[in-house]
Amino acid sequence: MTLSIPTIVTIIVLGLIGIGIYALLTTRHLIKVIVALQLLVKGAMLALVLAGYLTGQQDLGQSLAITVIIADTIVAVIGMALAVQVRRVIGTLDLRSLTSLRR
């Protein structure tokens, strides 16, 4: 059985998003959260390109994907910077210790 390219890409998209969400639901480590977020966004980006391909608007899908790459890089960088600060100030990267805003 041979799979068509869109089907393969769809499977990859669903896989990436699934892994990302699963990790976000289970992990308590800040760095891992950032990694999970990256996986999630990469899945979404691939979905954009796929949607552009399927509707015949490749250029639109690709330019949106590039926009996502830029935004996503900023998110990753700021997330990492925050993680470093959290480690410095609180001394741990465990998410459970980050609930200090709650009374």
Place this chain on the structure above:
Amino acid sequence: MAETLILLTIGLPWLGALLTWAAGDQHPRLQHTLAVAFSLAAGMAALLLIPFGKDQILVTFPVGGAFGDFTFSPDGLGVFLAAIATVIGSLAVIFSVDYMRGEAQLGRYYAFVLFFIGAMVGLVLTTNLLLMFVFWEITALTSYALISFHNDDPKAVAGGIKALIITQFGGLGLLIGALVLFSNTGSYDILTFINNPAVLPAGALAWMAFGCLAAAAAKSAQFPFQTWLPDAMEAPTPISALIHAATMVNAGVYLLARFFPAFEGVPGWREAVMAVGMLSALLAAIMAMVATDLKRVLAYSTVSQLGYMVFAIGAGGVFASQFHLLSHSVFKALLFLGAGAVIHAVGTRDMREMGGLGQKMPFVRLVFVIGALALAGLPILNGFWSKELILEAGLEHGNPLWMLIIMLVVSGLTAFYTFRMVWLVFYGQPRSEVHAHDAGTAMKVALAPLALGTLTTWLLAGSFARLLSESLPAHEIAAHPTAEILLEVVTAPVTWVALLVIGLGLLAWWQRERLMGISKALTGLKNLALNSFGFEAINRGVVLGMQNSAEKLRDTQTGMLNWNVAYLLIALILVLAVLALGVG
């Protein structure tokens, strides 16, 4: 040209807000200067906009399909309120230069004041109901932020939250109105709706009419929402003058006036509006007679005078209500700023600790008495003419006579509490050791134009009527020249009855010692009035209930990322399920 001016009138205060805030609190002089400059510039732009009022221009800013175009129309009703907001706004800012000198966090103060002025202009100029709702909520938010400006004072914080929660009920009414309009016509455009209200079925029109009435009552502190305004007096006094006397509280009256042609046919709507206005005017006047806090007396008198305007709209006198709005904005801003000068000099708001201040503050006494005479409705100040026009409107269109009689009684009560207030503050013997000094220069600069306005704005009656009648065809306002309007007032019997009642009110204050017996007999009523006739308890209950339920919702906030992601996922699945079911 009109397009640029509209942009300037809204944009200049907002730009000023950003700059004043960015200037930083370590440069208070720069902050004062920036705030004054930008508010004055906005005032100039608004005044230049007035001549465009009669041209029926529609300025459109397309913003895509989702919310309809952002449309602004500088018609008579809008430009006149925009001018009030910016001109009195700039006077309040000038007054603040003296009043707020040496306060910390001036950036926050001026930024919110300027943000408010811009939003108020947007609110009255826009013809997109959704956009109007947005501006409406911005004014509520800035009002809250400024009431609670002294955020280390628990009373100020409580007053701000109360105002915010109660005016939100009104905001909901306006939102319902906007959504009803949109779901039935597919557009948020106010003008087409007013010119042809039949686009809505009768049921939807009634929903919208009473939704707007609730919105107006909450915003203008009318019955049964009146209790937030006295508590809002914790705000710095220029804020009370600007937001809680001259501009924001007028937004409710403006809303009713704007939609009057569309709603007047709704069964029971006019009667409901009149009843709301009458009850507010009466209850607030009684409460003002017993209050001892200077600013609270002024707040109650604001509720009472707004009651007159709301009553006038219900009675069919849109011009009378808007003319009284103009008079009231000027003389009430004058009274509040005068009171601010007194409070700034004396350091207390309790009238029992004042007395005999007139000799120490001759200038403030002069302008305050001018404002007070206008509030009492004595000729020939602006409050006299506009109040008499309202009473005359109460006689027309077959309105019930007993309501008019109550409004006449209220004008007597107004005279009574006004003279009580002036006497307690400026005359008699000093009742405590206070070092009072007359107002500073910036205060005088702000007070003098307002006093001049109180003496003269009634001369504008004719041109104001022409402006409204030319730009608001649906409202059917008759354009008479000034002389004709004034003659009509002077020759109307109701004017003389009103003057008689006002005279009786003055006489009652003059002979108050002989009337001690009556006042003893009314002790029960007095206690009732001191407790706001029980509405205080109801409103406090609503506010507390709201805060408690918000506190309960805290349990859903675990602060854990995993749970938040789970909630997101569940919500997404729910939305997808609804969409799948809805489509299938």
